[in-house]
Structure formats: C-alpha cells, structure tokens
Amino acid sequence: MPERRASGGSVARVLVDSPLPQLDQLFDYRVPERLRDAARRGVRVRVPLRSGGRIANGWLVELADSSEFEGRLAELEDVVSEVPMVTPEVWALARAAADRAAGNASDILRLAIPTRYVRVERAWLADAATPDPGPLPRREALPAIAGYAPGRVEQGIIEGERMSLPADPRPVRLPDGTWVGAWAATLALAAAHALADDRSSLLVVPDYRDQEQLEAALGAVVDPRRVLRTDARQAGGPRYRAFLEMTGDAARIIIGNRSTVYAPAARLGLIAMWDDGDALQQEPLAPGVHPRDAALIRQEQSGAALVFLAHSQSVEVHRLVELGWVRAIEPKGQTRPKAVVTEQQADEASGAARIPSAAWRAAQQALEQGPVLVQVARPGHSPLLVCDRCREPARCAACGGALVVPRGGGVARCTLCATAAGDWKCPVCEGAKLRAATVGASRTAEELGRAFPRAKVVLSDGERPVLRVGPEPALVVATRGAEPVAEGGYRAVLLLDGDRMLLRESLRVAEDCLRWWSNAAALAAPGSPVFLVGVGGALAQAFATWRQPEWAGEELQARRALRFPPAVRVATVTSSPERLDRALDAARAVEGVDVLGPTPAGEGLSRAIVRFDYARGAAVATTLRAETIRAATERRRPVAGRKAGRPPVLKVRFDDPDVP
Known part of the structure; x- marks a missing residue:
C-alpha cells in the first residue's frame, strides 16, 4: 500500500551532499521515532541511498507531514549535528544561485558552511549562558559617512x-x-x-x-x-x-x-x-x-x-x-589624486631610464618627506621580453611559455620548460631582436637601491607581503595588489609597467589596469603626485581625470556592440564532440541564443561558448542543466571484451571568467 504519511506525521525533505547533478533535488525520508527530537530544519543528517545500499551525508531542508512519493519511504539513518546550519534564508539563496548557474545547491552550501569540528560544537552547545555580544552602537553617537x-x-x-x-x-x-x-x-x-x-x-x-x-x-x-x-x-x-x-x-x-x-x-x-x-x-x-x-x-x-x-x-x-x-551616489567633498601621465623613455637599460625624468625628480623630492611607492607589473628578478619591433610578447616555440633573461645573464630562456631561445623570431613581424618589457620587482628594488643609496628599500609581493610601512622615508617596490598602507600616505606614487600590463590577453585587461592604478593612487597622501608611466589614450585620460564611471560606460557600449559580457551573458560548454553537439542543439532551441565554436579543449574534448541575453538566462540554464543530467545518467553500450564505458563528461560554466 502506498505510504502517504510517515508515522507520527513527520517527513524529512533532504538535500544529499553530492556533486552528481541527478541528486540535486529534495528527497523524502521518514523520520523514525528515535530521531523525532533531533530532526530539525537545517541540521546535518545521514541518509540511505537506494543504489548499492550506501549512506550519504545531507541537509534536512524541510519537515512536512506528508509525501508525494507513492512508495514506502526509507528512514533517516542519523542526525549528525543538532545545530541547524542551513537557515531558510541561506537555503533560498543557495537554490536560486545554483539554478541561475545551472549548478548544484549542495555545492553552494559546501562553500557557505565550514567543516564541522565536533569538539568546538560540543563546547559551544555546553555554554549555558549566551556570550554577551556587546552593546549596540547609538546612531546619534556615530559620525556621518564622509x-x-x-x-x-x-x-x-x-x-x-x-x-x-x-x-x-x-x-x-x-x-x-x-x-x-x-x-x-x-x-x-x-x-x-x-x-x-x-x-x-x-x-x-x-x-x-x-x-x-x-x-x-x-x-x-x-x-x-x-x-x-x-x-x-x-x-x-x-x-x-x-x-x-x-x-x-x-x-x-x-x-x-x-x-x-x-x-x-x-x-x-x-x-x-x-x-x-x-x-x-x-x-x-x-x-x-x-x-x-x-x-x-x-x-x-x-x-x-x-x-x-x-x-x-x-x-x-x-x-x-x-x-x-x-x-x-555622487561623491561630495572628495579630493581626487594628483595624477600625471608621462611617456616612457626609450632607453630601458637601467632603473633610472625606466622612470621618466619628471617622475624621477618628484621621487627624489618626496623621499625627503616620507615613503614613495613604486608599483611594478610582476614579481621576481628576470626581465620579461617582447619583440623590439612590434612589442609582441616573446613566447617559447616549444611550449608557449614567456621568455625571460636569466638572473646571471645570457641567452633568453622559457619560464616553463627552460628551453633556450637563441634563434627566436617574432611570429607577427619576423623580427629577431628582443627587448625587456617588464623588470621584476626584485630587480627593480636592486636598481633603485643603487640609484638611491641612502634610502631604505622595501619589497612587497605575493611571497613577501608587507601590510604597513611607517612615515619615514623609504622606497616601497610592490607588485599590483600588494601595496602596503603607509602612515600618512605616500609622498609620491610611481606606476611603472603600465604598457606591459596592457599586453595581457584578456577582455578585461583595461578594466583591471584602471582598477590597479586607481587603488594604488588612493594610497597617496592628499596632494602628492601620482605618475602613470608609458600609457596614453582614453584609459590614461580616465585615470588622470578620475572619471572611471564614464570610462566604464564607454567600455560597456563597446562590449554591447560586440555582444561581449557583461552586455550579454555567456556559458562555456565542454564535452566530447558528439555529446557537445547534442547539448548545443538543445541550447539553440532557446530563442535568441547563438553559439561560438566549438574549439578543441584537449584530451579529446571540445568547448563552445553559448551567448544569450539576460532575459533568456533562466531558459538556457534549465536547458543546459537538463543536458548535464542526461549526460551523467546515460550509459554507453558495452562492447564485447571491454569494460562498460564511463558516461561522457559535460561541463557547463556560466559567466566563465576565462572567456577571453
């Protein structure tokens, strides 16, 4: 006889903690009498799976009096933790975010909820008195937001x-x-x-x-x-x-x-x-x-x-x-940095030549008053190379890695496979001469230390981060994003390697550079000069006039004309060629969808980009989600003498940041 109601009137609706797309739904379980008190909404539970008699972890998302399942409900195996972790608000967010990205809600909850520590949980539950969280601030005592x-x-x-x-x-x-x-x-x-x-x-x-x-x-x-x-x-x-x-x-x-x-x-x-x-x-x-x-x-x-x-x-x-x-919200009462755009000098043989004369003199004067920030593009010592004629980044012919000059000098070598590049030729203009485009932070610090022998030199990068520096004179050489905060602000800021930063192959390179430069400039003391070296055009003008929103608007218009994100949404779909074709056919059935590709993605896989307007996002997500479930649940026909094949991979990533 079909079971329409669990004994005692309690049915647990559980989300199984699994990356399998076919398990991304709520399953009904009967709550046994022994777990009635512990089974509460949001707790961690263990449940049986019908396949292979396995026991899986999950989250008790809802409690109901009845189930729509026509068969006999399996029982909850156990309640792992009595502390409700998944609140109704967090569950609603996880479900909506996962649906928008054609993903699993359990993956979102895995990001949201940290690993359980039983000893910590027991100590927290054992605290009879709730710790005092402190008084609330009084609004009238708070200063205005300036x-x-x-x-x-x-x-x-x-x-x-x-x-x-x-x-x-x-x-x-x-x-x-x-x-x-x-x-x-x-x-x-x-x-x-x-x-x-x-x-x-x-x-x-x-x-x-x-x-x-x-x-x-x-x-x-x-x-x-x-x-x-x-x-x-x-x-x-x-x-x-x-x-x-x-x-x-x-x-x-x-x-x-x-x-x-x-x-x-x-x-x-x-x-x-x-x-x-x-x-x-x-x-x-x-x-x-x-x-x-x-x-x-x-x-x-x-x-x-x-x-x-x-x-x-x-x-x-x-x-x-x-x-x-x-x-x-328009700013009021804010002062923008004193930005100066300068040309890069032609000779880059030394640190002095790498910095324009005006910026060099400003740094000398600023060092008499306090710290000076020098932002560079990359860490390390060896210079990164480009073609002397067309400025194309120099790549290894064997593996495509970047070419650098070893610290001790000599022939340029690949940073990945160490292959020498003595007979290198530019694939764009066939030039054979290399030049340094970017000198690493370590070498920049050494060069500036020789140029300013009396100044303290501080190096900050990903491996040796420095969070703060004092108000005393110092040359602070930092990679982008690793700039320390200076007490009182920097007396001058030099933004080097701007042209090299813009060589990175990415749709967002200009946006990223404007953000890196703006964040560094905001560390300067009010009225102190900020020099942007080697960059011109609209991007440099937006930085110098501190009109980043206007530049973002122009960039959005350009992307809208080309149908690039974020003017439209994109999803990358990766699979075997046959499986990918079926998924793309399903996506094309949604009105307004167009497909770029497919292109080879290695290991016998292909990748395509599905492009669509925001209004079609829900339909595209539903369609591609159905294809991932179909790919995960189908089985290939067994071939005589061979083991059963694995189901074909179908990977979908919405709003993929790696789309160039």
Missing part, C-alpha cells in the same frame, strides 16, 4: 537601497593611530549604522589585506564582540565557532572573502562589497557564482541594503546603474 551628501548613504541603508559608491581615494587615520584606506572607514560606518537598528551586515572583501584594514576601522566604531570573521586564513576550529555564533539571534557584522555572502545573519540589514571587480572575487569552485550575483539575489530576497564600493567602478555594476537597478 564623502557624500550628509545622510544620503545612511538613509539608503535604512530604506534598503541598492547603491554604487565611489570610494574616497585617500588614507585616513583612526582614533588609535592606525592608518587605513578611507573605503574601510566608509564600510565600517555603514555597517555600524545598520547595527544601530539591530540589524546584521555582511561585508565582502577580496583578501586578507583588505580584511585587516576593515577590522581596524570597525574597531573604532563598534564593539569588537559584534564582529565575526569567516575566511580561509582562519584555523578550522575558530572559523567553525564563528559560524556557530552567526546562527544566533544577535545582530552581527560578518566580514570575510567570497563565501561571506552566504553566511547566516539575523535580521540582515546590509550587504556590502568592496572592489567587486577584483579577480580574487571570482569564485573558482563549482558552480562558480560570483559573490556580486549572489549578493544581488540575496538583497532581492531579504530587502536589505546593498552597497558596491570601489575606486574604479566595474563594468558589471555600471550596467546595473544604467538599468536603474542600482543607484549611483
């Missing part, structure tokens, strides 16, 4: 607006003497105003350098007990403890990197992202949902305010501003 019309941002937070804010491009001093970027003070005050209404905030930043500044700024306006971290640099135990605290009823300010946007939060009042265009904001794990998109979904679901803050507005946010979905 750089905009008085009360404009505060009112937008109260009303749940979606706002794009240009960050104030200067360093500021906190009451305890710590110097941070003004952007950190802006986000801290915005979160404090939300907290004053007993509402939580989610603050998403690219990496730990930004998080360190933001934590310092928050410490000046709110009780530190109200602030929780969640990021990959934390040890597992403290990170899990912080997550457990987030599930409570107290309003919190939660800060961290990409996955912070999925954190549980009581009475969410603000979602804010710093520098959404940074490459570190891209989510590399499946289904690859950008936190900006997840934030837009969560804002619409929750009604919280949403803030995008950056020195250089991303093209994606500018598109939302043009649509009227996000409101651009």
Whole structure:
C-alpha cells in the first residue's frame, strides 16, 4: 500500500551532499521515532541511498507531514549535528544561485558552511549562558559617512537601497593611530549604522589585506564582540565557532572573502562589497557564482541594503546603474589624486631610464618627506621580453611559455620548460631582436637601491607581503595588489609597467589596469603626485581625470556592440564532440541564443561558448542543466571484451571568467 504519511506525521525533505547533478533535488525520508527530537530544519543528517545500499551525508531542508512519493519511504539513518546550519534564508539563496548557474545547491552550501569540528560544537552547545555580544552602537553617537551628501548613504541603508559608491581615494587615520584606506572607514560606518537598528551586515572583501584594514576601522566604531570573521586564513576550529555564533539571534557584522555572502545573519540589514571587480572575487569552485550575483539575489530576497564600493567602478555594476537597478551616489567633498601621465623613455637599460625624468625628480623630492611607492607589473628578478619591433610578447616555440633573461645573464630562456631561445623570431613581424618589457620587482628594488643609496628599500609581493610601512622615508617596490598602507600616505606614487600590463590577453585587461592604478593612487597622501608611466589614450585620460564611471560606460557600449559580457551573458560548454553537439542543439532551441565554436579543449574534448541575453538566462540554464543530467545518467553500450564505458563528461560554466 502506498505510504502517504510517515508515522507520527513527520517527513524529512533532504538535500544529499553530492556533486552528481541527478541528486540535486529534495528527497523524502521518514523520520523514525528515535530521531523525532533531533530532526530539525537545517541540521546535518545521514541518509540511505537506494543504489548499492550506501549512506550519504545531507541537509534536512524541510519537515512536512506528508509525501508525494507513492512508495514506502526509507528512514533517516542519523542526525549528525543538532545545530541547524542551513537557515531558510541561506537555503533560498543557495537554490536560486545554483539554478541561475545551472549548478548544484549542495555545492553552494559546501562553500557557505565550514567543516564541522565536533569538539568546538560540543563546547559551544555546553555554554549555558549566551556570550554577551556587546552593546549596540547609538546612531546619534556615530559620525556621518564622509564623502557624500550628509545622510544620503545612511538613509539608503535604512530604506534598503541598492547603491554604487565611489570610494574616497585617500588614507585616513583612526582614533588609535592606525592608518587605513578611507573605503574601510566608509564600510565600517555603514555597517555600524545598520547595527544601530539591530540589524546584521555582511561585508565582502577580496583578501586578507583588505580584511585587516576593515577590522581596524570597525574597531573604532563598534564593539569588537559584534564582529565575526569567516575566511580561509582562519584555523578550522575558530572559523567553525564563528559560524556557530552567526546562527544566533544577535545582530552581527560578518566580514570575510567570497563565501561571506552566504553566511547566516539575523535580521540582515546590509550587504556590502568592496572592489567587486577584483579577480580574487571570482569564485573558482563549482558552480562558480560570483559573490556580486549572489549578493544581488540575496538583497532581492531579504530587502536589505546593498552597497558596491570601489575606486574604479566595474563594468558589471555600471550596467546595473544604467538599468536603474542600482543607484549611483555622487561623491561630495572628495579630493581626487594628483595624477600625471608621462611617456616612457626609450632607453630601458637601467632603473633610472625606466622612470621618466619628471617622475624621477618628484621621487627624489618626496623621499625627503616620507615613503614613495613604486608599483611594478610582476614579481621576481628576470626581465620579461617582447619583440623590439612590434612589442609582441616573446613566447617559447616549444611550449608557449614567456621568455625571460636569466638572473646571471645570457641567452633568453622559457619560464616553463627552460628551453633556450637563441634563434627566436617574432611570429607577427619576423623580427629577431628582443627587448625587456617588464623588470621584476626584485630587480627593480636592486636598481633603485643603487640609484638611491641612502634610502631604505622595501619589497612587497605575493611571497613577501608587507601590510604597513611607517612615515619615514623609504622606497616601497610592490607588485599590483600588494601595496602596503603607509602612515600618512605616500609622498609620491610611481606606476611603472603600465604598457606591459596592457599586453595581457584578456577582455578585461583595461578594466583591471584602471582598477590597479586607481587603488594604488588612493594610497597617496592628499596632494602628492601620482605618475602613470608609458600609457596614453582614453584609459590614461580616465585615470588622470578620475572619471572611471564614464570610462566604464564607454567600455560597456563597446562590449554591447560586440555582444561581449557583461552586455550579454555567456556559458562555456565542454564535452566530447558528439555529446557537445547534442547539448548545443538543445541550447539553440532557446530563442535568441547563438553559439561560438566549438574549439578543441584537449584530451579529446571540445568547448563552445553559448551567448544569450539576460532575459533568456533562466531558459538556457534549465536547458543546459537538463543536458548535464542526461549526460551523467546515460550509459554507453558495452562492447564485447571491454569494460562498460564511463558516461561522457559535460561541463557547463556560466559567466566563465576565462572567456577571453
């Protein structure tokens, strides 16, 4: 007889924690009597799978009195943890974000919820008294958010607006003497105003350098007990403890990197992202949902305010501003950096020649007053080479790797396979002469150290990061994104290798460069010169006049004419040629879809780009999702004498950042 109702009236609807697309749905299980008290919405559970008698982990998403399943329901195997981790808000976000990207909701939850530590969980449950989260700030005691019309941002937070804010491009001093970027003070005050209404905030930043500044700024306006971290640099135990605290009823300010946007939060009042265009904001794990998109979904679901803050507005946010979905807030009272665009000198044999005369003299004078920042394109010592005639990047004929001159000198060699390139010829103009396009940070530091023998030289890159430098004179050589914060700001900023940065093969190279330069320029003390070397045209003009939104608008128009993202959406589809053809035929059936490719992707696979308007996104996602399930569940016919073949791979990635 079909079972329409579980005994006791309880049916658990469970999401199995599995990457298999065919398991991305809620399965009904009967709750046995022994688990009635422990089985609550959002807890971790273990459930049996019919295939092979296996036991799988999962999440109890819903509890119901009846099931639509016509057969006999299997029972829950066990409740792993009695702490509800998946709140209704987080589940709704995970489901919507996964559907938009044709992915699995369990993959989203795996990003959102840290690894369980049993000892930490038991200690947290054993605390009889709830730790005091500290008092809420009083709105009348909070300073106004500077750089905009008085009360404009505060009112937008109260009303749940979606706002794009240009960050104030200067360093500021906190009451305890710590110097941070003004952007950190802006986000801290915005979160404090939300907290004053007993509402939580989610603050998403690219990496730990930004998080360190933001934590310092928050410490000046709110009780530190109200602030929780969640990021990959934390040890597992403290990170899990912080997550457990987030599930409570107290309003919190939660800060961290990409996955912070999925954190549980009581009475969410603000979602804010710093520098959404940074490459570190891209989510590399499946289904690859950008936190900006997840934030837009969560804002619409929750009604919280949403803030995008950056020195250089991303093209994606500018598109939302043009649509009227996000409101651009005009700056008021902000001072822009004193930017100077200079030509690069022809002779690049030494560090002195690499820096134009005007910038060199400014650096000499600035070193008498404080630190000077020199931004370079890449770390290391060896110079990166290009063709002397056409400036095409020099590549190894054997593997395509970049060519560099070894530290001890001699013949240029490949950075990947070490093959010598003594008979190199340019594939574009057939030139045979090489020249240095970029000198690494280490060699730049050595050259400048010889040129300024009395100056202290500080090197900061990915391997040797420096977060802060003092106000004393020093030459700070840093790769892009690794620039330390200087007390009082830099007395001069030299942005070298701009032409080399623009040689990178990417649709977003100009947007990235404008952001790198803008972020570095914002570290200068007010009125100090910022020199951009070797770059001209509209991009350099946008930087010099500090009109990044206007440039983003022009870039969006160009991409719209070419049907490039973000004017349209794209999805990359990778599979065997036969399986790929079937998936592409299904996608073409959706109105307004066009396909680029396919092209070889290695290992017998091919890849194609499916291009479509935003209005067709749901239909394309549903279609391609059905194809991934079909590919995962079909079986090839067995061949006599051979083992059964594996199902063909079909990989779908929406909004793929690797699309050139």
